[in-house]
Amino acid sequence: MPTRSTSTVLFTIATTLALPAPALADDSTPTAPPTPQENLPPPQSDTDPAPPVAAPEPAFPDGGIVEQAGIGGDTAYGRAGVLELGGSAGLMIAPGFRNVNIAPMVGWFFADNLELSAIMGLSNIKAGSESATVFSALVEPSYHVPFNRSTFGFLGMGFGMAYVTELGGGLAVAPRIGANVMVGRSGVLTPSLSYEYTTHNVKPAGDGMDEKLALVAVSSALRINVGYTAMW
Secondary structure (H helix, E strand, C coil): CCCHHHHHHHHHHHHHHHCCCCCCCCCCCCCCCCCCHHHCCCCCCCCCCCCCCCCCCCCCCHHHCCCCCCCCCCCCCCCCCCEEEEEEEEEEEECCEEEEEEEEEEEEEEECCEEEEEEEEEEEEEECCEEEEEEEEEEEEEEEEECCCCEEEEEEEEEEEEEECCCEEEEEEEEEEEEEEEECCCEEEEEEEEEEEEEEEECCCCCCCCCCCCEEEEEEEEEEEEEEEEEC
C-alpha cells in the first residue's frame, strides 16, 4: 500500500505533466538573430495607396473679406481676408529741396501676413529752381512680420506706372519698408520709408532729329511717410 510521501510525489508528477509547455522564443522578438538571406522574401514594389494626411481647415473667409476685424473680434491684423483702407502723407524739406506727397491706398490680405495693395501717389518735388509733379499708380505685394499682437514690420515692392510733368510717363518701381502699429479697435498707424524709381522716354532737343533717338531719364524720389488705415 503506497505511503503518504509516495502519493505526494505521484501527484506532483501528474500536475507537472498536465501544465502546458512554455512557449518557445519567436523569431520576431528583438533579441532574435537576423533572418538568413536565403530565407528572406524577394524585394518587390508595393502599390498600396498612401493614407491621407491631416490638413488644416480652409482659413479663407466666405466672400474673401473679413468684417469687424480687430479688437473685440476673432480676426487680427495680418490674417487672410482682412481689408484695410486709408492713406499716407509725407513732407521732406532741406536746403534747396522740397518733397510733399500724399498716397491713398487700399490693401487686402490674400493669405496670412501676405498683402496686396493698390497705392495712388501724388507728389510735388522742387529742387533748386526746378519743380515737377509726379502722379503714380502702383500695385504692391508685401510681407508683414508680427513682433507681437500690436506691432508688425513689413517689406513691400511696388510696381506700376508714373507720370512726371515735363518728362512724361514711365515705369515705376518702389521698394518700401516700415511698421504697422495697431491703434484703437481697428486702426493701423504705418510709418514707412520708400524709394521710387521712374523711367521716362525723353525726345532729344533739336529740329530734324530722328525720333528713334531717345534718352532714358531716370528720376528717383525718397519718401518718408506716415499713414493711417482702418481695418474693414
